[in-house]
Amino acid sequence: MTIPSTSRSPAAGADRPDAPAPLGGDPAHWWHTTEDGRVECELCPRHCRLREGQRGFCFVRVRHDDRLVLDTYGRSSGFCLDPVEKKPLAHFHPGTSVLSFGTAGCNLACKFCQNWEISPSAILTPC
Numbered sequence: 001m002t003i004p005s006t007s008r009s010p011a012a013g014a015d016r017p018d019a020p021a022p023l024g025g026d027p028a029h030w031w032h033t034t035e036d037g038r039v040e041c042e043l044c045p046r047h048c049r050l051r052e053g054q055r056g057f058c059f060v061r062v063r064h065d066d067r068l069v070l071d072t073y074g075r076s077s078g079f080c081l082d083p084v085e086k087k088p089l090a091h092f093h094p095g096t097s098v099l100s101f102g103t104a105g106c107n108l109a110c111k112f113c114q115n116w117e118i119s120p121s122a123i124l125t126p127c
């Protein structure tokens with residue numbers, strides 16, 4: 001599968017892990033500012049280039065005050081006990097339970113996604 005990406009300009013900035021967290025989010029790493037003033041995320045091959053207030057394709061990294069912020073840090077989109085047989089583990093403690101959890105956000109767009117209700121859109125719904 002080919003993941004389309006936007007054009008990429010040379011690295012012109014640096015990530016700023018010491019930046020304070022606005023919006024209650026967590027400062028994101030792996031981004032830089034481009035020559036045209038956008039913030040480009042370097043975390044995945046999509047290389048989203050964002051203007052103020054825009055979210056990346058994954059919907060969990062957002063530009064705020066000229067920084068990239070992860071506003072799902074510490075938020076779970078699902079938390080439950082599952083039978084271990086649902087997991088891709090062969091003959092691992094059959095008949096027992098396993099704790100499952102995940103966070104909002106996905107950088108894919110599979111048409112057959114079984115988690116479409118809790119993937120990118122979950123960030124819009126308060127936990």
Ligand code: SF4
Nearest residue numbers: 041044047048056058
């Ligand atoms: S999809 Fe998300 S992680 Fe990937 S480049 Fe865009 S903002 Fe970054």
